[in-house]
Amino acid sequence: MGIEVRTDILPPPQHEGDIFNTMAFFGLYKKPGSVFLLLYRDGGYAGHVHFTDIAPHVFKSPYRGTYGGFEFAEGTPPDVAKECIEAACSYLQQQHGARKIIITTAPFAHSVHRSSWHYHLYMNCGFAVQGQEINHALVVDDTPILEKMMRNNRKRYNKCQREGFGFVQVTEPEQFADIYNVIHANRDARGYTVSMTLEQIMDLYRVFPQRLFFFKVTGGEGDAASAICIRLSSSVLYVFYWGHTPGFEQYSPVAYLAGGIYDFARQQGYSLIDAGTSSLDGVPNFGLAAFKENLGFTASLKLTYSKTYE
Structure with missing residues (x-):
């Protein structure tokens, strides 16, 4: 028919x-x-x-x-x-x-x-x-993320742990602006923009309250890093935005943030964490790709x- x-x-x-x-x-x-x-x-x-x-x-x-x-x-x-x-x-x-x-x-x-x-x-x-882009993702399984990270990131993760840093899931919408502002400040310090405004993020959250997650790493005198993640499907968690607060470079707290997100994904039954593309219009960003691969992510094509x- x-x-x-x-x-x-x-x-x-x-x-x-x-x-x-x-x-x-x-x-x-x-x-x-x-x-x-x-x-x-x-x-x-x-x-x-x-x-x-x-x-x-x-x-x-x-x-x-x-x-x-x-x-x-x-x-x-x-x-x-x-x-x-x-x-x-x-x-x-x-x-x-x-x-x-x-x-x-x-x-x-x-x-x-x-x-x-x-x-x-x-x-x-x-x-x-x-067109083709290179995309990075991390398989979620019983192997601890420290065993997937390169040595330098294991050291950074352990340093944050020794210094008493904490990983927190933020669930109160009135605190989402703090998460967003860390990411915005990080992008601004590196000369980049954020593709969505806070208002647009909140609009997305209102439609999909069960599919957006907000995380932060606390340490020192305030929030050291934050992330906004999206449940793409029952098996894939997407790191939409992440970054550290300017001034925390000596700790590289995104390694600790990645560890927290990985543990969250394991607990929630995801099989993959998608960290997005590491190229733009087919042109690779080798530094960004190396950053993700040092955290344990691996590359695949997105067409x-x-x-x-x-």
Whole structure:
């Protein structure tokens, strides 16, 4: 019977999916030209995807968020997934005049099996790799993080511990500004900006109160470091922002912060911590990559695909 593309209903209840592919996240940032497509085969839900026009006749998934693309119902076989991709692309072309479709997908570390199939299917649906980034992630298992860190970071972690530093999860919303301000001061001191304002972070928290986490490392005369993390899925915790307070460089408290986040992830049943990309527009930031790898993170690819219609 083929694939039916619908825009008039909500996704059915299902297992927890990636936050960036949820209707709630889409609703936060949609604009005229945004479309959420529900894909059905033989009357049964098969998957969904959302797109936004970012230029005349150019549609991208996601508009906001670090990745998007197709999310399929559990157990959807690859041949049906391929039909869904083709049907959604045809819908965009015929109903919205799409001449180019761009999809950024999750890093391979999230699921090598899923990412490998997606790569194969996109290639067979006429897509090409438009861009590639290097992404860093840390497997969460029974091995203590100190055994995964390089020697210098183990020394920094132990120094913070000897000095009486503490790791704290902050749960009171009125204290979230303190977490954010540490990150903002860290970025400002290094000549960088923060991609989201505190108000935008709070808007995200109000929609996803169970999926945003705020942490800090206390020590000395105040907060030494902080982090904002996001539950991307039931298995992946994302370090959205982290950094230390200017003046705490001698302690390098992010190593201690990473240890606390790792222990939190173990306790909550995550299997992976994603620390984000270490490149921008395909250009590697070797210093940032080394920083993450010294903490125990390893690299995988994160791809952007595109398809152009003549």
